[in-house]
Amino acid sequence: MDEFESLSHSRWECKYHVVFIPKCRRKMLYETLRPHLGEVFRRLAQQMESQMLEGHLMADHVHMLIAIPPKYAVSQVVGYIKGKSAIHLARVYAERRRNFVGQSFWARGYFVSTVGRDE
Helix, strand or coil: CCCCCCCCCCECCCCCEEEEEEHHHCHHHHHHHHHHHHHHHHHHHHCCCCEEEEECCCCCCEEEECCCCCCCCCHHHHHHHHHHHHHHHHHHCCCCCCCCCHHHHHCCCCCCEEEECCC
């Protein structure tokens, strides 16, 4: 039997496949940001009591498998990760390139799908 996470009154296993893109599908994720973004996403997920199980940074989009406790909405966690990572990118890389615009680095939406027991 798999190990489930637990809160004070519940046991849970909530995993989500999340995909989001940079604004205008900029192709710079793979080139310069790839080594740094993985650790940034993991740290931000931990701050929201979530766990990033897998992640893939493609040239123009991000895939992640993330376990989110039921006390947080998926939109709340994804919004937090996208917002804080955009601020981090603006602070670290704004001096090198002018088109890092902070809070509007990521596009507005995202794709989410639940991951069932079979996967």
